Amino acid sequence: MQSVVKVFVLSSGSGVPRPGQGFTVEASTLDELQEAARVELAARGHHVRAVSHTPTGLLAYVEDRP
Numbered sequence: 001m002q003s004v005v006k007v008f009v010l011s012s013g014s015g016v017p018r019p020g021q022g023f024t025v026e027a028s029t030l031d032e033l034q035e036a037a038r039v040e041l042a043a044r045g046h047h048v049r050a051v052s053h054t055p056t057g058l059l060a061y062v063e064d065r066p
Helices: 030-041
Strands: 004-010 014-021 023-025 045-056 057-064
Touching: 004 030, 004 045, 014 045, 030 045, 030 057
Parallel strands: 004 057
Antiparallel strands: 004 014, 004 023, 045 057
């Protein structure tokens, strides 16, 4: 199965998350989709705060790494 990951970036100076670059992950189960999203986000240099499933895909909140 495939899922679109919508990303929101949390900045230390602002309480309002800003949209980040989304992407698609593929895996056999929902748990594997979430793990694949975490791995990809870490590879992109983000600190992952949360990844959750929504009716339209995955939603991720991340922090930029300095």
